[in-house]
Amino acid sequence: MEPSLDPAAVNRRAAHDGARGAMPTLHVRFTDADAIPFPTRTVERGDALYCAGEPLRSLYTVQSGCFKTVATYPSADDDSAPHTQVTGFHLPNETLGLDGVCTGRHESDAVALEPGVVRIMPVGILEPLCREYAAMQHELLAIMSAEIVRASRLALMLGTMPARERVAAFLLDFSERLDASAASPGEHAAELLLPMTRADIGSYLGLELETVSRMLSKLQRQGAIGLNGRQVRIVDRAILEHS
Amino acid sequence: MEPSLDPAAVNRRAAHDGARGAMPTLHVRFTDADAIPFPTRTVERGDALYCAGEPLRSLYTVQSGCFKTVATYPSADDDSAPHTQVTGFHLPNETLGLDGVCTGRHESDAVALEPGVVRIMPVGILEPLCREYAAMQHELLAIMSAEIVRASRLALMLGTMPARERVAAFLLDFSERLDASAASPGEHAAELLLPMTRADIGSYLGLELETVSRMLSKLQRQGAIGLNGRQVRIVDRAILEHS
DNA sequence: CGGAGCCTTGATTATCGTCAATAGCGGTGG
DNA sequence: CCACCGCTATTGACGATAATCAAGGCTCCG
Known part of the structure; x- marks a missing residue:
């Protein structure tokens, strides 16, 4: 399946970006840090990069690889289980x-959904660097702002x-970010392999896992996607976009 | 239109018991900017500080005063009405x-809910300043991070x-932030005057205005709050916390 | 082979949205 | 001054959406 050969889709997309004012580059790449030899770390599926409460x-x-961040909210109520939610999935360059x-402490857990590698940038080094290099400071502020928008x-x-709509939007967003991280210019991958469970998706979208499953099945019946467990093929982008 | 009372005045007076939650200080005060003579602007009810799409x-x-920020989402679907939501209410020192x-452009509208005054800090000045003063840079990063957490x-x-629970949490959060802005140490105001409509609250909480009204009435029947239009008296904090 | 975790699907229930009617408050203008 | 209007809020009846409960199948792995 060739994605986005549909000129109408391309136009729609352009109109979108125009209306909103240049779709912000969320999950901005922190390019200025590329030049600096920060150490890296490899992780296995299930490894925690950090946990809530740990000092930053x-x-x-x-x-x-791919990570999820999970926020835990003390749940105003003490006795019942604390509320917990996946607040984001994170792909390469994010x-x-x-x-x-x-606060100087992590507010969430970051867990690897598959084996991966991260670059480690100590905050103690980062701030002085940003004071020295205006471009780097600006970029750090930009990625933080992008997080706010996200x-x-x-x-x-x-x-x-x-x-x-939530499930459809999730699929579109994920596929676009996958494209961005793959650096294949202007192309849309039609085939996704979701590294997270239905429960993760549901938590992220504020739905139960059964509902996610049902909606995916429905999108399949409508011909919007092909579905085989965690493999998703985007068949008709327009249907997804129109929810 | 409004009760002839000055909302800020009512909110300023009356304070009660202590025991502030272990919540991190979100909406951090940008203290280091206090020393700098930035210009101010006064606004009337309904004035827009800025609108989505305008250059930052x-x-x-x-x-x-008090402001609301409103985000508009192009609504994956073009023909139907775009999704819109109040993403925050903003009190003094925020x-x-x-x-x-x-992106260099505002992503939302900021609208005054009552007459107020803001301090204007041009971004072109702010970034160089932060490069010079480490404490100021750190503080700017901190308030941005706090926005992410929020x-x-x-x-x-x-x-x-x-x-x-959403409505109860909203009331608690609003009252605590009101206390923080009033700078009465460790005190909780029992009497709030909400400057926003039920529709605003509903939009913020992802509910319809009727649902907000019903939940407020229910909280009143349970003895958690006293209710008289936009005047809310917090009677039993424990009930609210255990929602 | 068996078990555990994950996914799908169905039946039932509860929550919340929608539609509608009413009331209050404040401002406006005759 | 009072009547009217617009906006806001409250409340009820009804229906739709999604949660919950339950069962069964699948794949992966020990």
């Missing part, structure tokens, strides 16, 4: 740990969209 | 405009809590 030592840029800058978009999605 | 010129720190740093908490609330 470093920021991490994903080089390969930076993790930014939520910990405000989280706000998630909130908006959770607050306003019905289940099917 | 400045950040704004609320000095008095900073607005941070979401625009990543947005993630909102997402978590929208994704995991039922309506009644």
Whole structure:
């Protein structure tokens, strides 16, 4: 299946970006850090990069693999189980740990969904660097701001969209970010391999795992996607976009 | 239109018991900017500080009054109405405009809910300043990080809590931030005057305005709050916390 | 081969959205 | 001054969406 040979789709996309003012480069790549020989770390499936409450030592840029960040909310209520939610999935070139800058402690857990490699950027080094290099400072501020926008978009999605739209939007977003990380210019991968469980997706989207499963099945019946466990093929992007 | 009372005045007076939660200080005060004679601007009810799509010129720190930020999402679907949501309410000492740093354009509208004053900090001045003063840089990063955490908490609330808990959490959060802005140490105001409509609250919480009204009424029947239009008296904090 | 975790699907229930009617408050203008 | 209007809030009835409960199949791995 060739994606985005449909000129209409391309136009729609352009109109989108125009209307919103240049779709922000969320998950901005921290390019200026590329020149600096930061150490790396390899992780296995299930490894935690950091956990909530730990002191913030470093920021991490994903080089390969995929991570989820999980927030735990003390649940105003003490006796019942604390609320917990996946707040993001993170692909290569995206930076993790930014939520910990405000308190000096991580506010969430970061867990590897598959084997991967991250670059470790100690915060103690980062801030002086940013004071020296204006471009680097600007870029750090930009990726933090992008995180704010990303989280706000998630909130908006959770607050306003019905289940099917959420699942469709998730698939589109994930596939686009996968493309971005693959650096294949202007192309849309039609075939995705989701590294997370239905429960993870549901937690992220504010849905139960059964609902996610049902919506995926429904999208398949409608011919929007091909579905085989965690393999998803995007057949008709337009159907997904129109929820 | 409004009760002839001055909301800020009512909110300023009346304070009660202590025991502040272990919540990190979100909405960090940008203290280091206090020393600098930034210009201010007064706004009337309904005035927009900025609108989505406008180029980012400045950040704004609320000095008095209350603002809401409204995000508009192009709604994957073109023909139907775009999704829109209140993404935050902003009280004195909180900073607005941070979401625009990543793209150089504002991602949301900021609208005054009552007459107020803001301090205007041009971004062109702010970045060099932060390069010079480490403490200021650290503080800017901290308030941006706090915004990330705040947005993630909102997402978590929208994704995991039922309506009644959301409304209760909103009341608690608002009252605590009101206390923080009033700088009465360790005290809790029992009497709030909400400057926003039920529709605003609903939009923020991902609920319809009728649901907000119903939940407030229910909390009143349970003896958790006293309710008279936009005046809310917190009677039993424990009930709210255990939602 | 057996077990554990993951996924799908169905039946039932609860929550919340939608539609509608009413009331209050404040401002406006006759 | 009072009547009217617009906006906001409350409440009820009804229906739709998604959660919950339950069962069965699948794959992977020991």
